Amino acid sequence: DTGVSQNPRHKITKRGQNVTFRCDPISEHNRLYWYRQTLGQGPEFLTYFQNEAQLEKSRLLSDRFSAERPKGSFSTLEIQRTEQGDSAMYLCASSGTNNSPLHFGNGTRLTVT
Amino acid sequence: GENVEQHPSTLSVQEGDSAVIKCTYSDSASNYFPWYKQELGKRPQLIIDIRSNVGEKKDQRIAVTLNKTAKHFSLHITETQPEDSAVYFCAASTGTASKLTFGTGTRLQVTL
Numbered sequence: 001d002t003g004v005s006q007n008p009r010h011k012i013t014k015r016g017q018n019v020t021f022r023c024d025p026i027s028e029h030n031r032l033y034w035y036r037q038t039l040g041q042g043p044e045f046l047t048y049f050q051n052e053a054q055l056e057k058s059r060l061l062s063d064r065f066s067a068e069r070p071k072g073s074f075s076t077l078e079i080q081r082t083e084q085g086d087s088a089m090y091l092c093a094s095s096g097t098n099n100s101p102l103h104f105g106n107g108t109r110l111t112v113t
Numbered sequence: 114g115e116n117v118e119q120h121p122s123t124l125s126v127q128e129g130d131s132a133v134i135k136c137t138y139s140d141s142a143s144n145y146f147p148w149y150k151q152e153l154g155k156r157p158q159l160i161i162d163i164r165s166n167v168g169e170k171k172d173q174r175i176a177v178t179l180n181k182t183a184k185h186f187s188l189h190i191t192e193t194q195p196e197d198s199a200v201y202f203c204a205a206s207t208g209t210a211s212k213l214t215f216g217t218g219t220r221l222q223v224t225l
Contacts, residue, residue, distance in 0.1 A: 041218070045212045
């Protein structure tokens with residue numbers, strides 16, 4: 001499968017713990033996006049990278065959230081001191097340099113108890 | 114920033130009938146409008162997209178129309194089948210590879 005890969009698929013954590021998710025984009029894609037989706041809503045933009053540079057962050061991304069893409073390939077999204085309101089599906093997407101559309105991964109479902 | 118509204122939130126049609134989902138956007142600079150289909154527990158999948166230099170695009174049973182003056186665009190599915198049942202999201206952006214602003218989704222149910 002050469003699509004966008006996300007790990008883990010599910011994560012259950014206790015409030016206050018830190019969690020980290022990983023996204024592996026389609027190999028030739030240089031743009032990578034993180035979105036958050038809650039039940040019954042559309043995906044909400046969090047941040048995006050062009051290669052290793054983080055070009056934009058949503059105001060939804062509080063100080064507890066940090067994303068990295070150190071070598072311009074895979075990306076990680078870390079949430080520190082998780083809160084119950086962080087429970088959601090975290091989706092990663094990638095797109096290429098030729099103005100191609102966004103392709104999404106299957107997401108990581110986070111449950112904070 | 115961009116705001117995308119989508120209607121209806123749920124839509125039930127009989128197999129073989131047509132389904133229409135409508136979206137409006139607020140940012141006149143938006144020029145790229147994709148539609149995604151999301152089945153339960155799965156990733157959003159692109160089904161069709163349109164750019165602002167075209168008014169209509171068709172792909173087999175799926176078509177999208179765009180009215181830039183009114184800032185609205187619509188998804189049309191003809192001859193619906195049970196496998197069309199899913200949640201459909203419209204989105205808008207100022208460029209294909211730019212961030213997307215999504216609508217709130219339409220749950221389509223195709224009944225036999």
